[in-house]
Amino acid sequence: MIDYTANSADAWEALCVEQFQLCSLDWAAPTFDAGLRASASSAQLSLRLLTSGPFGVSRSARDIRRHDSDDLMVxxxxAGAGGHLEHKGRRSELRPGDAVIIDTTRPYAFDFxxxxxxxxxxxxxxxxxxxxxxxxxxxHASDGPLGRVLRTILREFAELDEPIPFGSNQTNQSLEATSLAVAAVDLLSAIYASDSTRNSELLGHAALLKSGQDFVRTRFRDPAxxxxxxxDYLRVSPRLLAQVFSQxxxxxxxxxxxxxxxxxxRLLRSTYHRDVPIFDVGxxxxxxxxxxxxxxxxxxxxVVPSEFRAAAPAVTAV
Structure with missing residues (x-):
């Protein structure tokens, strides 16, 4: 368990980048302070407990290009007042007790x-x-077992993070919290998979198509x-996947x-990539x-890529 404090907006932005991923502090209260407790960390996942004054933070498409991340944030x-989230084309209100899953491969913005x-x-x-x-x-609380279990599990992790008594084994407690976090994600996935109402909604062809397209847009740079x-990612058959895309x-x-x-x-039109060899663009x-x-x-x-580059008007997109 490690405690961090930030007594300025700049320090808070640096701490958020260090503990989460590349992002920008869009605004903060004139007198600002914040704290963050890091626990249950492993090579695979991490738990963070944070308190802060009013602020707004965002992760832009440019941030994503500059610093890849392949994480979800639950x-x-x-506690505190409500705020707003913009993510995956939605603007949602966040009230105390609400939980949300953030895909860090997509832009997001929080406003509190x-x-x-x-x-x-x-x-x-x-x-x-x-x-x-x-x-x-x-x-929300009315969303059935998944929402309730999300909140219950995360709150239990907060209880695990109480100060360690003198003489106790800090390493063992950290390992316990980490193993429980892994088990919790497995449990949440199992509840999700067994929720027939949610499954029937997500397994609708429109939702499957959107999820498949989102997956491609985050992984297309991988030749494999x-x-x-x-x-495999959507847990459907290749035949159903082909049917969804054919529609x-x-x-x-x-x-x-x-x-x-x-x-x-886009890269061939970009002035920032004007000198990148055609093969490297591919x-x-x-x-x-x-x-x-x-x-x-x-x-x-x-036309071939070299002819396209020569004929296309240059733009300053990065």
């Missing part, structure tokens, strides 16, 4: 006009099970990304290719070799 807005207290469990995507597709949704990996007039493989080519065109967007990249690009744009 946030319990435990009054002092708050929160519990934040940071979990890698690969450990998050079926929680990931529900990122951005606020869980395939339709099978999308299906949108495409296929999973075509969508992967189109996203890669969209990003390649590698950056997930193509394994220059020949495949050039052929795919020409089929869509009618």
């Amino acid at each position: 946030v319990l807005h435990d 006009p009054q002092p708050i207290q929160q519990v934040v469990l940071k979990v890698p995507h690969e450990l998050a099970g079926r929680l990931a597709p529900d990122a951005g949704r606020v869980f 990304l395939t339709p099978s990996l999308i299906a 949108a007039g495409t296929t999973p493989a075509s969508y992967i290719r189109d996203v890669r080519l969209e990003e390649a065109a 590698l950056r967007v997930g193509f394994a070799d220059a020949t495949t990249f050039t052929r795919a690009f020409k089929r869509v744009h009618g």
Whole structure:
């Protein structure tokens, strides 16, 4: 257990970047202080208990490009006044007792006009099970067992973080909290999977398509990304995945290719990437070799990448 304090907005921003991921403090109260307690940390996940004065913080698309993150943050807005969250195209109100899952591969913004207290469990995507597709949704007390268990588990972690009595084994307590956190994520995933109402909603074709598209847009730079990996992530059959994408007039493989080519065109137009070799552009967007990249690009744009770069008006996008 480690306690941190911040007596200025700049110190709080630096602490948030250190403990969570690259983000920006958009505003803070003129007289500002905050505290953060770090516990249950491991190579796989971490638990943070924070209290702070009024502030607003955001993680932009530019922040994501500058500093990749593959974590989910399970946030319990435990006490204080309400605030607002913008994430995955939604603007939601956060009231005391609410919990929300944040996907750090997507932009987000928090705004808290009054002092708050929160519990934040940071979990890698690969450990998050079926929680990931529900990122951005606020869980209220009326949302059934998942919302209640989210709040109960996180509050129990807060109880685990009481000061350690003299003579006790701090290492053992930290390991206990970490192992319980892993078990808690497994439990939440199991509750999620067994909730037939939530499953029927999420397994609707529109929701599956959106989740699949979101997954591609966060992983397209990986040359190993395939339709099978999308299906595994969504826990559906490749046949159902193909059916869902076909209703949108495409296929999973075509969508992967189109996203890669969209990003390649953006890089080729960017003045910041003007001197990047064409082959490197292809590698950056997930193509394994220059020949495949050039052929795919020409089929869509009618010209090879070098001709596209020469003819396209330069823009200053990063």
